[in-house]
Amino acid sequence: MTITLHPGTVPLADLASIYWSGENAVLDRGFDTQIEKAAARIAAIAAGNEPVYGVNTGFGKLASIKIDAADTATLQRNLILSHCCGVGAALPENIVRLIMALKLISLGRGASGVRLDLVRLIEGMLERRVTPLIPEKGSVGASGDLAPLAHLAAVMMGEGEAFFEGERLSGSAALERAGLAPVVLAAKEGLALINGTQASTALALAGLFRAHRAAQAALITGALSTDAAMGSSAPFTADIHTLRGHRGQIDTAAALRALLDGSAIRQSHLDGDERVQDPYCIRCQPQVDGACLDLLRQAGRTLEIEANAVTDNPLVLSDESVVSGGNFHAEPVAFAADQIAIAICEIGAIAQRRIALLVDPALSYGLPPFLARKPGLNSGLMIAEVTSAALMSENKQMSHPASVDSTPTSANQEDHVSMACHGARRLLQMTENLFAIIGIEALAGVQGVELRAPLTTSPLLQKAAACLREAVPGLDEDRYMAPDLAAATGLVAAGALTASIGPDLLPALED
Template sequence: MNKVVLTGNDLTLDELVEVSRNYAKVEIDERAIADVEKSRQYVEEIVEEERVVYGVNTGFGSLSRVSISKEDSAQLQENIIRTHASCFGNPLPEDEVRASILIRINSLLKGVSGIRLSTIELLLEMLNRNVVPFIPEKGSLGASGDLAPLAHMVLPILGLGKAYYEGELLPGKDAMEKAGLKPISLAAKEGLALINGTTILTATGALVTYDAIKLSKIADIAGAMTLESSRGIIDAFWEELHTIRPHAGSLKTAENLRNILEGSTYVTHTAELRVQDAYTLRCIPQVHGASKDTIEYVKEKVEIEINSATDNPIITHEGKVISGGNFHGELMAQPFDFLAIAVSELGNISERRIERMVNTTLSGMPSFLVKHPGLNSGFMITQYAAAALASENKTLSHPASVDSITSCENQEDFVSMGNWASRKAREVVKNTARILTTELMIAAQALDFRMEMEDNKFELGKGTKVAYEAIRDKVDFIEEDSNIEMYDELEKAQTVISEDYLLDKVEKVVSL
């Protein structure tokens, strides 16, 4: 994708990823300019006529009772940026900052925020030249939006704060100048227009959602490989079984498994070796499918939010000023809490499949999938580590959105905690990716044992054969402990997921 053209109305999740991670250039659709300029004209009229409008000529939050003079209206906007930039912790990743800038530009292009076009264009140039503001990740209540982290995003525009440029963390002014950009002073309402909204939490959650979509496909591949190594029963994935309970995610998962396993002679049929499989094999469509449905729901919410105006107050296209609550993060906090649960379940069932493969009583293969167990521990502790991550995910899946702490002298008395909802969902995705990495690596080892046990007389499925080969491109069969350091092997296996190596290979032969 060479460029993304923003209108304020039709940004997609895929486009957001192209800009934030793949550095696609961004342009403004000329059709959005008229509404932006008209909205700005209304603000200038408000200032000139000294009509009382929140955030234009009043203080912020509970300080809305304080009137601000025409002469101080610009200083008010700089002050809000300086004082609201109060975050703490590790810096947000570059892709999340870039996604935040993109979403903010798109929101401002709806022409209801009263900001100058030139200020939007400066944000656009920061994005295209990859000036990445330093934003500590903690400090937002998710209402009134992401005030504190967005203030950090704006600081470099004023020649303040810090920003990365060409990989180096610099004073904001220096980063801007090295990129050939000149800091500006804000005009009336612009500070509030830039920082009032759900932008940061939505950016983080949007990227997490994109990654979760990929993980849901990887989980199907991992589950199929584990099923083959167990000589599991494919009948549980028959289409007719799922059309009588036609949840979209379950139908899609069963279809994926049938396609991935097409041509496999390692899989069995009912009563051929056993009557039924354990739930972690038999119920893959129902469990993975539930997660798929949730992830799809969250994606729909994300694509609404990245094309929304979350500022306050809003200036309508007719010039009416409305003070409302579009900045409130609850509409995204609940979906991102749900997302954490959905992805956590992919990790939970994967860890249980891992246990089935390394447990000789359940698998019929050597303990911990290594020759000469006892002298060798093989994959024993990889299951421990996966279990630790699964347990951590359970804690992280406690919803953030059910909490609220009153702020701003009780004016802002019910907040969403949406920022934490999105960040903990990010951690759940990272943990689950590692659990699935472990399952894939163990499934390849188990398939090697199964092939040996069956004298290579069976065939892998169309998709599992490609997946097995992709894993073996990165990691070898582990013969004995003395030849490896397990962490290094897991890190090599992790690239199968993180670099999209596995998905790219499998999706060339199977539609997922």
């Protein structure tokens, strides 16, 4: 499948498809004319004598140095090679492909001044799956994601390294094997490629999509925990949440009601329940998870705007003037990443408390200690709960905002930076932790529901339980547990748990 990108209006759903499924992406050819017009304007400036930043001058603190027209190509090549200063592990292929798609969108707006040759090469690399090796670290999220994007641009020049057909190759070899030719960068083209927030934005989008997948699964496991603990569904009554008015809370409560509808366990204690109120981790799921959903939706709106933005510098404006600004500063992305991190942390925190409730016989309303069928002889889910606590604590530490940090760079020319790139990159580890926490809650919730037999949970939750049991058998006796946790985590990460009950029932990312 190939997604046609319409710069300025690309929706989150298309970006999610590129991330999750690896679809190809091409620009709508209707944008070619504007791209060519801006490129012609830059070529005219490069042939003249008027100094324009990034076209015929040095960069950053060296902007006052005029460059001869004969040295334009050398200037751009030197820029890319000198900026390839990334360190650390290579970013995953799906994130690199998303970076490339975002760069297509930005260049497609026709304000960057690049030739169509660059656009076509990126499209060809996506189609033939030439994936530049982009080290994960090295950007402070201002003046663009310079180092990460330089590694992308280097491959386009036939430099650097790339992955092709499972092999790590030189950039030139990867292009040649794919039947593609490198480009010689013209005036401003190197700067257009590396100025921009595409690496930070791609990482933040990946964190967003993963966090939303975990949030949907957390509603399923939260409902399982509610039934396993014989919790009340009364706090999910629609009028309660309408009276408060928050969209995420309303949507979350509706999903919980639907998930629990038809539960024989719930029906069994509608009358004569001696508990007046459940603990907050059960009763306040709509208020907490709903607020997290609102935060994710808000971050999604910010990132959708950023994904469609022109963020390099200088820009060719509608009157054909070329003006230097600061759209490369990734502060909006940094704020969005921090919002996502907070939501990830809180979804995991309340889920962990539900796990702790289920394994505690003082709180679980008749379930055996640690959900072991023969407690004492067996430890059950005792240490699985401890693992969830460790992951929750790790996420708390990582949720400290990255956007409030800054350090001057480039001889104080770039004296305030966003830290968006690593602020977004941490979301990958945080969501990995969250997938595991939700997976452990699935193990506990299903085990707890099964211990209520012959009473049964709702039809929808029975589907979720069956999905888990296809991968993880019931825990009758202690066994080597790590594979169980890995399998349950994998179901959450792959979206299988949500697919088992039908994702349309769960709140979408776009409200």
